[in-house]
Amino acid sequence: LRLRKFLKQAEYKYNVGIQDLVFKPGRSLTEFMDFRIFKGLFQLDMLKDIRKHVAEVSSHPKLKAILEFPVLFLGALPQNTPALYSLMNYADMSLGTWYPMGGMNKIIEGMVSVAKEQGVKFRTSTEVTGFKYSNGRIISVLTKGGSFTADIVVGGADYHHIDQKISSPEYREYSPEYWEKRKMAPSSLLFYLGVKGKVNNVLHHNLFFDYELDQHAHEIYTDPTWPTKPLFYASAPTKTDESIAPEGCENMFLLMPTAPGLSGDSEEVREKYYHLMMDRLESYTGESIRDRVIVKRSFAYSDFKSEYNSFKGNAYGLANTLDQTAIFKPRL
Known part of the structure; x- marks a missing residue:
């Protein structure tokens, strides 16, 4: 019941955000002089942080991590992110995650x-x-x-x-x-994998929360460094769409959030984290995967810079903090 209430509140924030905020150009404060926005100011939870808001739903560490994880990509710790952004939970959990057949x-x-x-x-x-x-x-x-x-x-x-x-x-x-002085959203280390044969016990979307969210978040935002015990996301889109890989094979990728602007993006460092993630993936699935990888490509900080001219190698742009939102964003 508490989760349903949480998602109902998040739905309101999502609708206000999409209908009344997103499409405003962000040039003047007068754009936001809207009765509906002022009327619902407290419902938007601008003054409460997402960590406190999630704690009202559950004390279970796994559920809390699932609800807090999306804001990790916004550019701030959960305790420094307005509860307004529970709208991301509504988008994920209620509207669902959609996939175009044939690939992104x-x-x-x-x-x-x-x-x-x-x-x-x-x-x-x-x-x-x-x-x-x-x-x-x-x-x-x-x-x-x-x-x-x-x-x-x-x-x-x-x-x-x-x-x-x-x-x-x-x-x-x-x-x-x-x-x-701008706050940037995280960068990421990704591995794109082609696996010979199918991989059991995985879904299209898989979140590995077997370590503490706080430590990984701290190593992104408070003390930027390569993570000690990273959380990561593993995707196997061939579980939904077999057309994107040769028959009987698996198309997968791994994504690990990292701090922007990190030095030391070497092949040696990438391989270290590849094996850290694969150890956990293989342990979870109960089968050997690495020896069946026939295609492997990595993409990280230096690639975001060279391919996209991304400032500090970020993967998601400016952090979505209040002091960099709407009229406070850079104007070009």
Whole structure:
């Protein structure tokens, strides 16, 4: 009953967030002068932290960890995150986690198809190197493949990269010192695995909470370091969609949250955590998996930087703390 009440409250926050907050541009405080928002201010639990809110539901450590785990990716410890973000629990547990048959790339293919129908042209593998300005406005985008004129430019890349690397110095909004003070969401260490044969005793989604959440969270936010006893997520999408692997094989990936900006992202370090996670996965499933891995790719801090120009190698952007939300976000 307490969990149902918790999710009902989370549903209200989710609906207010989606309907009244998410699509506001975040340019002025007046955007939030909305009677419904003020009326429901206390229901949004802006002044209570998620840890206290979860404690009202259960004292069981596993359930508490499950309910607190999603906020680990927001950029702060559960005790420093507003209970507003229980809306993530509603999205996960009530609305469910959805998967596009054929793989996550099907979403991209669908968006590209719709865009092309509307006349959009895509220039892939074309790195943007700068902008050309006139009277303080961008009039063209400079790339390694030439320049492209535009009436409006929408920057969807990393905030820091656009401001500090692409924009001309005289048009940069912020100083390097400003960016160094920003709180970033975690980075991640991922392993993409192709396994010969099926893996038993796993589902599409698997959370390994066999160690304390607090220690891992502390090593992300309070004392950034490579985790001692990491929690991790293991996905086996072939349990839902067998088309994404050769017949009789398993498509899997492992994800371990890490602090952004960590040094020492070497193959040796990656292998250490690969075996830490695989030890626990094999112990749980009761079968050998490593000797059946026929495809293995890793992706971590340095890859987020090189592939996405991600500031400090973060995987999720700016931390979603109140002092970096809405009107407090950087403006470009």
